[in-house]
Structure formats: C-alpha cells, structure tokens
Amino acid sequence: MAYQLYRNTTLGNSLQESLDELIQSQQITPQLALQVLRQFDKAINSALAQRVRNRVNFRGSLNTYRFCDNVWTFVLNDVEFREVTELIKVDKVKIVACDGKNTGSNTTE
Amino acid sequence: MACVNPVPKLYRSIIEDVIEGVRDLFAEEGIEEHVLKDLKQLWETKILQSKAMEDFFRNNAHSPVFTLPLPNSLHQTLQSSTASLVIPAGRPLPSFTTAELGTSNCSASFNFPGYPIHVPAGVTLQTASGHLYKVNVPVMVTQTSGRASILHPIQQVFQQLGQPSIIQTSVPRLNPCSLHVTAEKSQRIETVLQQPTVLHSGMVDRKHLQNAASDTLALPGNEREIMSEALLSQPESPQYICLPGVVFPPQVSQIDEHREPVLGVSGGVTQNLNGVPLSTGRQGAQHQHMSDIQLHVLKNRMFGCDFVKQPRNTEEPSSLPVSEKDSNSQMDLSIQVTDDDINEIIQIDGTGDTSSNDEIGITREVDENEFLRIIDAGDLKVLEEEVDSISNEASTANSSDNEDPQTDIVEEDPLNSGDDVSEQDVPDLFDTDNVIVCQYDKIHRSKNKWKFYLKDGVMCFGGRDYVFAKAIGDAEW
Numbered sequence: 001m002a003y004q005l006y007r008n009t010t011l012g013n014s015l016q017e018s019l020d021e022l023i024q025s026q027q028i029t030p031q032l033a034l035q036v037l038r039q040f041d042k043a044i045n046s047a048l049a050q051r052v053r054n055r056v057n058f059r060g061s062l063n064t065y066r067f068c069d070n071v072w073t074f075v076l077n078d079v080e081f082r083e084v085t086e087l088i089k090v091d092k093v094k095i096v097a098c099d100g101k102n103t104g105s106n107t108t109e
Numbered sequence: 110m111a112c113v114n115p116v117p118k119l120y121r122s123i124i125e126d127v128i129e130g131v132r133d134l135f136a137e138e139g140i141e142e143h144v145l146k147d148l149k150q151l152w153e154t155k156i157l158q159s160k161a162m163e164d165f166f167r168n169n170a171h172s173p174v175f176t177l178p179l180p181n182s183l184h185q186t187l188q189s190s191t192a193s194l195v196i197p198a199g200r201p202l203p204s205f206t207t208a209e210l211g212t213s214n215c216s217a218s219f220n221f222p223g224y225p226i227h228v229p230a231g232v233t234l235q236t237a238s239g240h241l242y243k244v245n246v247p248v249m250v251t252q253t254s255g256r257a258s259i260l261h262p263i264q265q266v267f268q269q270l271g272q273p274s275i276i277q278t279s280v281p282r283l284n285p286c287s288l289h290v291t292a293e294k295s296q297r298i299e300t301v302l303q304q305p306t307v308l309h310s311g312m313v314d315r316k317h318l319q320n321a322a323s324d325t326l327a328l329p330g331n332e333r334e335i336m337s338e339a340l341l342s343q344p345e346s347p348q349y350i351c352l353p354g355v356v357f358p359p360q361v362s363q364i365d366e367h368r369e370p371v372l373g374v375s376g377g378v379t380q381n382l383n384g385v386p387l388s389t390g391r392q393g394a395q396h397q398h399m400s401d402i403q404l405h406v407l408k409n410r411m412f413g414c415d416f417v418k419q420p421r422n423t424e425e426p427s428s429l430p431v432s433e434k435d436s437n438s439q440m441d442l443s444i445q446v447t448d449d450d451i452n453e454i455i456q457i458d459g460t461g462d463t464s465s466n467d468e469i470g471i472t473r474e475v476d477e478n479e480f481l482r483i484i485d486a487g488d489l490k491v492l493e494e495e496v497d498s499i500s501n502e503a504s505t506a507n508s509s510d511n512e513d514p515q516t517d518i519v520e521e522d523p524l525n526s527g528d529d530v531s532e533q534d535v536p537d538l539f540d541t542d543n544v545i546v547c548q549y550d551k552i553h554r555s556k557n558k559w560k561f562y563l564k565d566g567v568m569c570f571g572g573r574d575y576v577f578a579k580a581i582g583d584a585e586w
Contacts, residue, residue: 040127062559095544099548
C-alpha cells in the first residue's frame, strides 16, 4: 500500500475537493471516493519514483525537528533551494518526510 | 507551448493514470461516464487555477492577438460542456493579467481561417460588443461542418473581465461571434478589472452578491472553495477575485474564522447575472449577521486583551466590569481590590493588627499560631523582596508601589510570560504555506549540524509546485 503522504499536495487536495463536490451532489459514494484516493496514492508514488529525475540541493537553518511514528517533520528558516535551472528562497518551510526505505502504509500526512 | 517545467506534464500524466485506473471502479459501481469526466475536469480546473497557470503565463510572455469570427452556434457548444467552463478565482490571476499581458501591446484581427486555431493561454478575447474574456489555458478552436467548435481535450477557461450583466447564462455570449483577441495594455486591463470590483471597500455589496456567479459555470461547491481560498489568501491586497460580479472586500477576509456564514449565503445565491436584484432580505440578514460577527469578534478580542492586562486577583466579579473600561481604570480598580487582599493578608498575618504578637499567641490556638507565624515569615520575606524589586522598577504606573501583592503580580507576569512564548510558537510554527512532502533516505545529525537525504518529493512554495527525485540539504539547528 502506497503512502497517503501525497494527499496534502496541490494535486491531492484538488482531487479531494473535487471528490467532495461529487459526494455532495451525490454523484458518487464516499467509499468510491476513498478508492479513488487510494488509486491516486499509487499513481503519484509510482510517478514520482519513475518519471521524476531532477535533483535539488538546499541549505538553511533548522528551527525544529520532530520524529514520531517514523515520520520526520522539520521546520527550516531562510532556506535556499538550488536546482540546475533556478534558485528558490523561502523564509520558512515545513518538511514532512516518511521513511523511504520501505513503502509501508501510512495514514498520516 | 514550451514547458521547461516538468510539473504540468507530470501532473497531467498522474491525472490520466488515476482516471484510467478508476474507470473500472466507476463502471462497477454503475456510475455513468460523465461523472468520471466531471471529476477529471473539476480536478484539472482546480490544478490550473492554483498554480499551473503560473507556468503557462511564464511560458507565454507575449500573447498574440487575433480576432476569431465564430458563428452563433458556438455558444451552444460551450453550453453543452458546462463543467469545462469555470471562472477561476486563483489569487495570482490579477497580477498575471496585468503583468503578462502588459508586456505586449499588439492586437490584430482576422477572420476564421477554417483550420483549427490554437489560442494560447494568456490572451484576452474580446467580443465585438466589448466583452473581455481572458483565456487562461490553451484553447483550440476549430471549424467543423461550417461551424466553429471548441475541442474538449484542452480545458477551456474563460474569465470574464467586465460587464457581468451581459451574461445571461453560463455561456459567454459570442454574438455576433466575433472575438477580438488582444493583449491589452496593463492599464486597460486594470480599468476593466476594476469594473466589477468597484464596490469593495466596506461591507460586501449587495449588488455584487446579487450578481454572484453561482452560475452553471461553476458548481456551488466550487465557489465555496474559491471563496474560501480568496478569503484566506487575500487579506488586504486589492487583487481580489475576478469572479464575475463577485468581489470580496478586504474587510470580509478579516473575518476568516466566520467565513462559514458568508459562504453559506453566497453559495446559496442563485445565478442571476442579468442584474435583476434578488430578494434583499437575505443580503440584509447577511449584512446584519456580518456586522454582528464583527462586533462579536471585536468584543472577544477586547475582552481577551483586557483579561491579559489585568493583574491577577481573586476578585472575579470585579474583573468583569473592569474589563470594559480602559486600562488605567482597570489598574485603579484592581489596586483597590488588591488592597483589600493585602489588608486581609496582613490581618491574617497579624502584622497590621494592633494587638501584639503575644496577644495573637494567647488569643489563638497553638496550631493557628504556628501556621500564622509561618505565613508571617514567608510573607514578610516575599514582601520584602518584592518591595525591593518594585522600588527598582520605574515603569509601574501605581503610586503605591509598596503594595506587596500587586508587586507580586507585576513580578510574576514578566516571569511567566516568558514561559508562554514557546507554547504559542508551536501551533503557528508548523503553519506555513511552504511545504515539502517527501520520503527520507537518511537523516544525519552531528552535534547541531543536520544533513538531509530526501527523495520523491513535492514542494509547494507559495502556491507554486516543484518536484524532485532527490534532495540533499544541510541545516544548522
């Protein structure tokens, strides 16, 4: 079972909103919506693993760190992200990272 | 359309995978095909509204301009696909409108050539009657069997920029079906943009609510989401949503915790873009409701502040009326209250008592004596210390600085307020727009130097999305 981690992304949130609308208009059932989300989990996990190839480097200062249920959550300040093509600077960023060694089921973000 | 950014393409492929993957599921449930199509279109529209448009605009610096004469039947085609026409409300839209389209000032017109025309994103279509529609995604316009139609594979997003009263139905009227596509000057765009947004300083205007686009273009749920996005994302900037006729003034967005009532009313406003006023009862109620909410919010905030300012005392009844007055009077009243406390304490201690300690010892029980003496010693010590500290402080507004419980209280606030700071940070600390969702290969720490080895991540910075296969980072804690 793929991580449900990516549901809190633009893609995931917009899918959930769309599904909510269809549920409210009673065009689909909530159970079906859940299955769609599971399908989304699979699709995005495999797409990220196979279709994305770029690398990013970043540097900043660590404000907080948390490790709970094998999930790391960091908050960094004044971070610079460097890609080959561009440089992105943000004053605050939150990183939520699940264990990448084995893709177990994960119900949290 | 040259897309250097791989994200839109990746997202489209994911969407396709998901839709294809659930097609069987939908069939098993006995759900019709159009529902799946609706889901796909809703999903794509939301994606486009949120961030992909930035990519499209970024890649289309100069928008060509041309006029497309289209037959009357075109609006029928548009009408048949209601879900595909959505008026976006993403926040970057106005800025891009002015920035991107302002870069070029060309305009041209030509007759429909008969072959499919690709209308890139970022152009503004203007009908001969003067209505402006901005194309937010590439559109293919073809002419088949003597009439123009719009291909569905590409999502069409039109944004009407002005004259909302003209729109009768969900379909932008294209009679006499001559679209003049221009890359407007930024000024012109701004003037047009300001047309539907004249009324926003102050309360939500009734007229705009009446003209609110809960139209068939966007499902009501869509609009709620759009509104909530707008409310949350546009606190004070003048760039508000360009839903036709729907404008939310900055003041409304301040009441974000009470957005439900606002949404409830607006979502319920049926489409009426002809300018015919709806029953004003609803809007009136909403006005009142909102003003009540504002008052309530203000009152709560006032009470909250007052309670914090007040020195601690055990006199609860007196604190309530005190909170309604200004801080000086609060302090005065609280001084009086604490004076009573002081007196009581002193009396209990016996220090203020005229009788001698011997009498206290005689008249009271032995246990009480010991207890009181313990209090005496402790209190005296504390009181002495506080008196010393208070005498050093120059900022207290109280004349009677030697009032011990009050100094006690003043002393405690700075001490304890420091403890609260870290607690307040935690809920806000993790609340940010910039989020990275990924997996970690390895997290390493050496003293306070951290190294991150991450993979398969999606980054969202201020609405813009990025992806990475690998990310390596350093940070110092």
